[in-house]
Amino acid sequence: MENIPNHLSKIDGQLGKLIILGFPFEELATNASFEEMIFLFLHNHLPNKNELDNVTKKLLSHRYLDEKILDVLKNAAANDIELIEGVRIGVSCLTMDMQSHRIDKEGINGALKIIASVPIITASYWRLLNGQPLVEPHLELGHAANYLYMLTGEKPIPEDVKTLEIYLNTVIEHGMNASTFAARVVMSTRSDFVSAVTAAIGAMKGVLHGGAPGPVLDMLLEMQESGDIEGYLRHKFENRERLMGFGHRVYRVKDPRAILLSQVSADIWKRKENKEFWGLAVDVETTALRLLKEYKPNRSIETNVEYYTALVLHGLGLPSALFTSTFTVSRVVGWLAHCLEQLELDRIIRPSSDYTGPSEQRWCPIEER
Numbered sequence: 001m002e003n004i005p006n007h008l009s010k011i012d013g014q015l016g017k018l019i020i021l022g023f024p025f026e027e028l029a030t031n032a033s034f035e036e037m038i039f040l041f042l043h044n045h046l047p048n049k050n051e052l053d054n055v056t057k058k059l060l061s062h063r064y065l066d067e068k069i070l071d072v073l074k075n076a077a078a079n080d081i082e083l084i085e086g087v088r089i090g091v092s093c094l095t096m097d098m099q100s101h102r103i104d105k106e107g108i109n110g111a112l113k114i115i116a117s118v119p120i121i122t123a124s125y126w127r128l129l130n131g132q133p134l135v136e137p138h139l140e141l142g143h144a145a146n147y148l149y150m151l152t153g154e155k156p157i158p159e160d161v162k163t164l165e166i167y168l169n170t171v172i173e174h175g176m177n178a179s180t181f182a183a184r185v186v187m188s189t190r191s192d193f194v195s196a197v198t199a200a201i202g203a204m205k206g207v208l209h210g211g212a213p214g215p216v217l218d219m220l221l222e223m224q225e226s227g228d229i230e231g232y233l234r235h236k237f238e239n240r241e242r243l244m245g246f247g248h249r250v251y252r253v254k255d256p257r258a259i260l261l262s263q264v265s266a267d268i269w270k271r272k273e274n275k276e277f278w279g280l281a282v283d284v285e286t287t288a289l290r291l292l293k294e295y296k297p298n299r300s301i302e303t304n305v306e307y308y309t310a311l312v313l314h315g316l317g318l319p320s321a322l323f324t325s326t327f328t329v330s331r332v333v334g335w336l337a338h339c340l341e342q343l344e345l346d347r348i349i350r351p352s353s354d355y356t357g358p359s360e361q362r363w364c365p366i367e368e369r
């Protein structure tokens with residue numbers, strides 16, 4: 001199959017560089033608001049003041065949860081369906097609340113509806129799962145601040161909002177990763193945005209992709225408790241377990257997003273009483289990289305984005321069960337920008353496969369089998 005065109009991001013896995021729409025990703029991540037990133041991804045240029053006001057207003061107009069969707073989420077929570085699956089269920093229900101179910105009519109407004117809804121569905125479902133009363137969306141807060149507000153019921157401090165925005169901007173897009181590919185395959189059949197995003201969330205959930213940061217935090221907490229970093233890690237390698245937060249299909253050096261998020265997490269943890277947790281994470285990283293050279297000598301396995309994602313999100317006070325869905329709050333923008341590109345291309349994605357099954361078989365009646 002020919003390569004899939006992608007005008008959104010360019011990754012150099014040897015040099016550890018990530019370019020987003022022509023910008024070094026670090027510049028966008030640290031300077032842009034999340035609303036500016038949304039505009040950039042849907043329109044391919046940075047917004048001027050008017051354009052930013054317009055996109056912000058449109059996002060606000062979608063900042064509510066439809067009663068029919070809420071009912072479904074209540075049912076899912078009563079059945080103890082885990083958070084990311086509840087988010088997937090909630091997103092698939094957006095079909096009931098879309099202006100049009102036809103992709104040629106959905107356009108950018110359909111994409112904005114989904115982008116605005118993901119944090120609302122996530123925060124609402126999280127509170128339902130925890131038996132807490134729902135928090136109404138705050139119409140005067142930005143996209144990221146409102147997400148924190150709806151999760152906690154408290155207005156977040158500006159430093160936390162900025163940290164969350166840097167995180168969301170950092171993970172918004174990353175080439176033809178598993179979830180983005182899933183979205184593009186669905187879109188390539190001329191399906192619809194809701195179906196594409198629902199499929200992408202299914203791919204996102206797995207621990208080899210967006211499901212990794214929760215287990216990273218769990219692992220760090222276990223090592224903090226045991227106090228034996230090297231013994232814990234050796235035990236994992238001896239059992240041929242994968243170390244979450246390490247390794248990448250494309251990067252042969254440290255993931256540049258991990259470098260940025262390690263600086264961001266260092267800043268958050270400096271403000272905390274439990275400062276030594278960040279130091280523990282650095283010690284674990286150093287020991288893990290040394291042991292990876294010993295156990296996997298022929299592989300270039302380095303730290304990936306999920307390792308310091310765990311430190312940033314935990315530093316913001318989010319429990320590990322929220323990590324994959326918080327990643328989704330951001331990556332949904334990348335998925336939808338890819339969907340728009342795929343729509344424009346209008347070419348079905350059909351990878352070839354190598355047949356590895358048996359040959360020379362003949363039909364045999366059931367009595368003779």
Ligand code: ACO
Nearest residue numbers: 207208209210212242243244245246247248249299304306
């Ligand atoms: N821990 C231990 N061994 C590893 C790890 C790891 N984290 N990553 C790769 N390896 C080993 C594999 O066991 C394999 O060894 P073997 O050939 O001796 O059996 C070898 O390296 C190659 O493994 P592949 O799965 O082929 O490597 P690939 O580059 O395709 O995998 C992946 C990438 C899935 C991310 C892998 O590194 C991994 O499982 N990492 C842990 C999960 C994780 O952190 N995922 C998040 C990735 S970032 C993101 O998706 C946003």
